[in-house]
Amino acid sequence: MPGVTAPADPRAAWALPALGELPRTADLEPLVTRVLAPNASGMTLDGTNTYVVGAPGSGQAVLVDPGPDDAAHLAAVEAALAARGARCAAVLVTHHHGDHSEAALPWGAHFGAP
Template identity: 55%
Template sequence: MTNAAELPGQPRGAVVSGPATRRARCVLAPNPSAMTLDGTNTWIVAEPDARDAVVIDPGPLDEGHLREVVATVERDGRRVALTLLTHGHPDHAEGAARFAELTGSNVRALDPALRLGDEGLGVGDVVTTGGLELHVVPTPGHTRDSLSFHLPADAAVITGDTVLGRGTTVVAHPDGRLGDYLDSLRRLRSLAVDDGVSTILPGHGPVLGDAQGAIDYYLVHRAKRLAQVETAVENGLRTAAEVVAHVYADVDRSLWPAAELSVLAQLDYLEEHGLV
């Protein structure tokens, strides 16, 4: 889910398909909504002089979009050698099987059910297709299978739905868990502080040029929301729907169903830690 707050380092306006870093370019899927912002960002990543490209999150099952991704790769004189998934939500992964048909590429993901080919993706893996170096970073929390991809050569990280280019994301209970999500944000923060990552290439919304600022914003936002939920429970609100109506009154009502998932995750977290 999103809210109206701007993140540090966020450019104004919508995502524009095209180059974002020296090695990464975006093709925006035509699936805008309250949940997907301007649409899903499909990322094409390749070394400048390499023939092989990696595509991350082909997006929804939209034939026009999938073919445009292929055409964009081919216009650069490249071929799709490998497809990666940040997680299995349909707006990121539904088109993967069809994309594999169009390109002949394998699909690698953390969830075995999403893989096409012999190899999956695991913690600590490094993808080196076409001389490219992408480090697999486990970032569960939005979903159990969420991954990010660290692109050291561009001081960038591709985050899927773990960090968005605008607003904040939902912890998709029960698959998503708040404790895991907070750990993932801290893991991404360490990439910014210790490994020099400055740029976030999100699954939705604009590129963020201040990675540490954006992640710090997320951590503060989560802490505030958790404190608000804890106070609401202490004041007698018991159901997730009641908490949402009170705590998320500043959020568009069309996003309340998604907010309820995050509240359920927060209630679980508070119970697990003996706070309610």
């Protein structure tokens, strides 16, 4: 159509690391820490993003998309919780794909969280 242009995509200006260079753990916001699971693939790219979400000083956090049931990943998530001085209050999944949900039940049991 004449005179119609696509809007600019703000993601084009983001300074993102190249594939394979994401840090394993990153504080994204005061409320959110991302822990990258060690399951890199064509579908997960650098790995599944697991999020530790909680208000600083609250003593609790929610895990979102725990990812694979992997001992090293669990240790990294436990370290992120400890850095926040928080316990896991709940484990949530955004959808049923195994790379997001595999650890939900075992980690819920591990942390004593729904």
